[in-house]
Amino acid sequence: MNEYVDGQNIDEAPESRTYPQNLLLPEQINVDAGVARLEHVIRKLHKDINAEFVFFVNDHTFVLPGNLCKFLKEHDSSKDLYAGHALKRKSETAFNSGAAGYVLSRTTIEKLINEWDKPDSKCSLASASKWLQGNPGLLTAQCFQQVLNISLVDTRDKVDLSHKFHAYGLVRTVTGAVDQWYENSHKTLDEILEVDSKYHHKLQHGTKCCSVDTVSFHYVESEECLAFWDVLDKVNASPLMSDTDLIDLLMKTWPSQKEALGFYAHALPDTQPAIISEILQVVRKVSAGVLPKMC
Numbered sequence: 001m002n003e004y005v006d007g008q009n010i011d012e013a014p015e016s017r018t019y020p021q022n023l024l025l026p027e028q029i030n031v032d033a034g035v036a037r038l039e040h041v042i043r044k045l046h047k048d049i050n051a052e053f054v055f056f057v058n059d060h061t062f063v064l065p066g067n068l069c070k071f072l073k074e075h076d077s078s079k080d081l082y083a084g085h086a087l088k089r090k091s092e093t094a095f096n097s098g099a100a101g102y103v104l105s106r107t108t109i110e111k112l113i114n115e116w117d118k119p120d121s122k123c124s125l126a127s128a129s130k131w132l133q134g135n136p137g138l139l140t141a142q143c144f145q146q147v148l149n150i151s152l153v154d155t156r157d158k159v160d161l162s163h164k165f166h167a168y169g170l171v172r173t174v175t176g177a178v179d180q181w182y183e184n185s186h187k188t189l190d191e192i193l194e195v196d197s198k199y200h201h202k203l204q205h206g207t208k209c210c211s212v213d214t215v216s217f218h219y220v221e222s223e224e225c226l227a228f229w230d231v232l233d234k235v236n237a238s239p240l241m242s243d244t245d246l247i248d249l250l251m252k253t254w255p256s257q258k259e260a261l262g263f264y265a266h267a268l269p270d271t272q273p274a275i276i277s278e279i280l281q282v283v284r285k286v287s288a289g290v291l292p293k294m295c
Contacts (some may be wrong), residue, residue, distance in 0.1 A: 064289030
């Protein structure tokens with residue numbers, strides 16, 4: 001986290017803290033020590049911040065703060081919460097995508113730390129396989145399921161069953177151009193979440209992909225992140241902006257070169273009017289999320 005040069009270290013006195021803040025890792029926790037890193041972060045945040053909720057995301061996850069605040073307002077930090085975009089492969093523990101981001105409540109964090117402090121805990125780094133040591137989110141999910149009995153929750157929009165947490169960027173989410181393993185990881189969700197008699201938790205594409213209360217998109221590198229925020233901010237400020245003006249804004253603002261978009265992102269399909277129309281509708285749909293009105 002050292003790249004955020006303007007951020008203040010989290011170790012500073014609480015009364016003098018400003019945001020953003022950096023949480024610097026001890027030198028002995030290297031880049032490959034995923035479980036140790038996650039444990040250090042969770043312990044540090046609980047001790048020094050003791051937040052009601054903590055939202056864990058990847059470094060190229062785009063977050064709509066207003067919608068995150070709205071989501072958290074619907075929950076109670078004195079109760080367990082492990083919430084995000086649920087996935088499950090056939091032979092693996094169900095988990096929330098770290099790419100789309102997941103929320104832990106204060107109570108859940110306290111239970112996790114208490115479990116880590118027990119000798120020979122199945123949740124600790126020492127008991128994890130080498131593969132799990134490189135996948136801290138899966139080890140945590142396994143701990144929740146097998147030891148702490150903390151369940152995944154269906155975070156989709158109750159109105160239209162669209163998702164709020166997305167493990168791909170705007171274009172791939174709208175077009176449905178996601179990896180097959182990701183599609184497959186929704187096929188077993190009827191078994192662990194409430195049965196969905198309409199979609200059976202299958203991903204929906206086009207305008208049905210995304211809730212008006214969307215919280216996150218993943219694989220959004222820096223230039224696309226700035227463009228996305230700028231577009232959403234302008235649409236939120238001018239909700240009556242015409243489709244023509246919005247298309248013009250998107251085309252002028254959005255990066256088109258692979259070097260700027262990153263390996264996993266897709267460019268705007270400027271020669272496919274139907275898809276562009278769906279993207280415009282989703283942009284309008286989620287634009288209010290840029291403002292933290294609910295915080």
